[in-house]
Amino acid sequence: MLAHGDLPLFLVAALVLLITPGPAVFYIVARSVQQGSLAGIVSAVGVVTGGFIHVLAGTVGLSALVLSSPIAFTTVKYFGALYLVYLGFRAFLGKDQSGDPNLQVSPRQLGRVYRDGLLVNLFNPKTILFFIAFLPQFVDSTRGNPGMQFLLLGTIMVSMGLATDSIYAAMAGRASQWLRKTGSRLSYQQWFAGTVYLGLGIFTLLVSPARQA
Secondary structure (H helix, E strand, O other), X not given: OOOOOHHHHHHHHHHHHHHOOOHHHHHHHHHHHHHOHHHHHHHHHHHHHHXXXXXXXXXXXXXXXXXXXXXXXXXXXXXXXXXXXXXXXXXXXXXXXXXXXXXXXXXXXHHHHHHHHHHHHHOOHHHHXXXXXXXXXXXXXXXXXXXXXXXXXXXXXXXXXXHHHHHHHHHHHHHHHXXXXXXXXXXXXXXXXXXXXXXXXXXXXXXXXXXXX
């Protein structure tokens, strides 16, 4: 497995990458602004679940197969982009909610929030590229089973991602709640979330296998 000297290096590198805002962070922040911290954290759990599925796929070699197949990669990319665009229009057309957003998200809504986060990350080609490009740098076949090393590193990283993403969700939800208390009647939450979702959809369309994470 990993040498003791390599693990701290991996942890530091992973933390730097995780706290740097990227598509997943922007998505979670948008969800928190739209529906509150609780929904943002649940969304982060969904995103992390999708990330762990990518780790499992990378461990057994499915991610490499997707990257090697233009048809498979394009299918994943377009499905992910269209789903984000769908979320964007759903945000624009949804009814604005006032008051404490955390108290207005029903269990059924939270289930949908979790599903959205999972699907957004599961069909995010950038996530596939990221794990394939980053994790193998810390895998050494002379120290044991490479697949198990990949799985261990990926599990550690997605666990760290849940913590950092949840912090972003809590901060964004608090900021949104404070802005609501200012008395503004503008449905900025809907417009912010919808714009972010549409922007991420366009960004997803621009991802190609040649553009490594």
